Amino acid sequence: DAGVTQSPTHLIKTRGQQVTLRCSPKSGHDTVSWYQQALGQGPQFIFQYYEEEERQRGNFPDRFSGHQFPNYSSELNVNALLLGDSALYLCASSLAIPAPLYEQYFGPGTRLTVT
Amino acid sequence: DAKTTQPPSMDCAEGRAANLPCNHSTISGNEYVYWYRQIHSQGPQYIIHGLKNNETNEMASLIITEDRKSSTLILPHATLRDTAVYYCIVRVAAYSGGGADGLTFGKGTHLIIQP
Numbered sequence: 612d613a614g615v616t617q618s619p620t621h622l623i624k625t626r627g628q629q630v631t632l633r634c635s636p637k638s639g640h641d642t643v644s645w646y647q648q649a650l651g652q653g654p655q656f657i658f659q660y661y662e663e664e665e666r667q668r669g670n671f672p673d674r675f676s677g678h679q680f681p682n683y684s685s686e687l688n689v690n691a692l693l694l695g696d697s698a699l700y701l702c703a704s705s706l707a708i709p710a711p712l713y714e715q716y717f718g719p720g721t722r723l724t725v726t
Numbered sequence: 727d728a729k730t731t732q733p734p735s736m737d738c739a740e741g742r743a744a745n746l747p748c749n750h751s752t753i754s755g756n757e758y759v760y761w762y763r764q765i766h767s768q769g770p771q772y773i774i775h776g777l778k779n780n781e782t783n784e785m786a787s788l789i790i791t792e793d794r795k796s797s798t799l800i801l802p803h804a805t806l807r808d809t810a811v812y813y814c815i816v817r818v819a820a821y822s823g824g825g826a827d828g829l830t831f832g833k834g835t836h837l838i839i840q841p
Contacts, residue, residue: 615769646828646829646831651833652833653834654829654831655831656829656830658828659827659828669828701769701770703829714772715770715772716772717769719767720769
C-alpha cells in the first residue's frame with residue numbers, strides 16, 4: 612500500500628516565477644492538507660482540501676492556491692515566488708470521519724529553493 | 727487550540743527510556759494531546775494521542791497528569807532510529823464539517839539518542 616507521494620523531490624525557481632507541487636494521498640484517504648516548513652521550524656498549515664474544495668486555510672496569502680482532483684490527488688500552486696517561499700512543502704492525507712483519532716499521514720515533502 | 731511548551735533539545739542513551747515533557751496549561755476539556763515526530767528529511771509521523779487517561783501503543787506511552795496541564799511521551803527503549811524532532815500538539819479531535827483540520831506545530835523537542 613503506497614503512502615503519500617509527492618513530486619518533484621527538489622525544485623529550484625527564480626523570484627517572480629510560479630511553481631506547482633503535486634501530491635497523491637494514501638490509498639483510501641479523501642482529504643489533503645498542505646504545510647510549509649522553513650528551516651529549523653515546525654510545519655505551518657497552508658490549507659486543506661476535501662471534496663475538491665478548500666475547507667480550511669492557514670495564514671498564507673492568496674499567492675498560495677490549490678486544487679483537488681476527483682481521484683483525491685492535489686496540487687499546490689505558488690505565484691510570484693519570493694525568497695521567503697524557500698522551504699520544505701509537505702502534503703498530508705487523512706480520512707474525513709468523525710472520530711477522535713486524528714492521524715494525518717505525511718509525504719516526504721518537496722524542497723523548494725527560490726533564488 | 728491550546729499552546730504547548732517543549733524543551734528545545736534532549737539527550738538520551740541508547741537502550742534507556744526517553745521521557746519527553748510537554749506543558750499545555752491552557753488546555754480545554756475537549757482538547758486531546760497528540761504527539762508526532764519528524765525524522766531528518768522525512769515528513770512528520772503520528773505517534774500517539776490521548777484525552778485524560780494514559781495511553782500505550784507499539785511505539786510509545788503517553789502519560790497525562792490528572793489536571794491535564796502537562797504530559798510526558800515515553801519511548802521505553804530508545805534506539806538510534808528514534809533520533810528526531812518530537813512535536814506535542816493540543817487540539818479538538820472532532821472534525822469540523824468536511825475533513826480533519828490542519829495541525830498547529832511548534833518547534834518541538836530535538837531528541838538525540840547517544841550510542
